[in-house]
Amino acid sequence: MLVVVYDGVRLLDVTGPLEVFAVANEQGGEYRSRLASPDGRDVVANTGTRLGVDLSLSSADARGATLVVPGGPNWLHTISDAGLLDEIRRLSGQSSRTASVCAGAFALAAAGLLDGRRATTHWELAEQLARRFPLVEVDSDAIFVQDGTVITSAGVTSGIDLALALVEKDLGAETARLVAKQMVVFLQRPGGQSQFSVRLSAGQARHELVRKVLDAITSDPAGDHSLDVLASRAGVSTRHLTRLFHEEVGTTPARFVEKVRVEAAQLLLEATADPLDVIARQVGLGSPETLRRAFTRVLNTTPGTYRARFHTTGVTSDPSAAPRRGEPVSPA
Known part of the structure; x- marks a missing residue:
């Protein structure tokens, strides 16, 4: 060497x-x-x-x-x-x-x-x-x-x-x-260089309303985070919240929620031997198929492949x- x-x-x-x-x-x-x-x-x-x-x-x-x-x-x-x-x-x-x-x-x-x-x-x-x-x-x-x-x-x-x-x-x-x-x-290491914490990679939003929404999502990935519910909690219209997300975070609320849930699922796949249906429910993705589709969109891999990565470089x-x-x- x-x-x-x-x-x-x-x-x-x-x-x-x-x-x-x-x-x-x-x-x-x-x-x-x-x-x-x-x-x-x-x-x-x-x-x-x-x-x-x-x-x-x-x-x-x-x-x-x-x-x-x-x-x-x-x-x-x-x-x-x-x-x-x-x-x-x-x-x-x-x-x-x-x-x-x-x-x-x-x-x-x-x-x-x-x-x-x-x-x-x-x-x-x-x-x-x-x-x-x-x-x-x-x-x-x-x-x-x-x-x-x-x-x-x-x-x-x-x-x-x-x-x-x-x-x-x-x-x-x-x-x-x-x-x-x-x-x-x-x-x-799971993912690529884009694997950094979803909340951290979103940055420090300038708008306090957006910061509160981001924190609420990441603190409870499995919660009800539909656009209507998020907007209602924030006291703004769905259109206004969507616009703020685009300006402050560079994505949609739904996309951010999905990334947070996938990240939560990553942690469970790493730390537990729980079956995929249990993990899917725990992170708010409902079913193994929804979990698989979310993993494919966010990480370009499947939950099973992700878990297997801990056995080889x-x-x-x-x-x-x-x-x-x-x-x-x-x-x-």
Whole structure:
């Protein structure tokens, strides 16, 4: 495992994957991690934390290893460093697979390693990645994307998701499950980057009436939240409430209610073994079929598939994760 580091690198982009591989070693893995910087000197991460470096990039040999390129807040500076990009390009050519975390995708793209490939990065940066590198097919919602032997991941903690997926490929799903359990993280994080709490993602509405309606819905997902009832509680017409929702939340009341109920169902699917009909009633969706349709609309998956995601990282079931042109994917 060869990790590229430089001054200003985001600390968790580096330490998240390293911790996964270290815990995997406790379960029988044999990963050996090395940190390489442009000049072989220690670097200072974005937090001010000093990272000890093992060797310089120019002296590094990545044959048979996994190359990991973390990101950093100042990715514009990173992609303007021609020497750094040259070394990333060289080492990627030697490695068995190349992975990026968060804004590290910009370095891979600038080195030409993502041309014609699917890739992801932090959701806030996805549009900039697509605009600056039009040859890259950017997926702004994925937690991680594997295209051939190149794997990109989303924001910061998604480096943990990516590393768990690599552990599953190398050592099997059971070992990956043990690592995730030890680290108290999801084996496969449900949903995509749009999975953030429904209430939080709605933001802090400016209108007090809308805030009260949002809070009422999220505090009781199974309650009666029909448009007529919501409007009556708020003391406004259904038309006025709908308009306020569009302006403040960017969606309809019914759509928001559905998302809240699906989120509540997600929690029950994760925490219990209750059958789908029980869960559907508990969250206000009534029946397993209504629950299934809501899951499909909101998460583009089914309740059963969602529950099953806690048994695998999903990397082996994703057709896009298959190696291209017969290239092998081997341990670091």
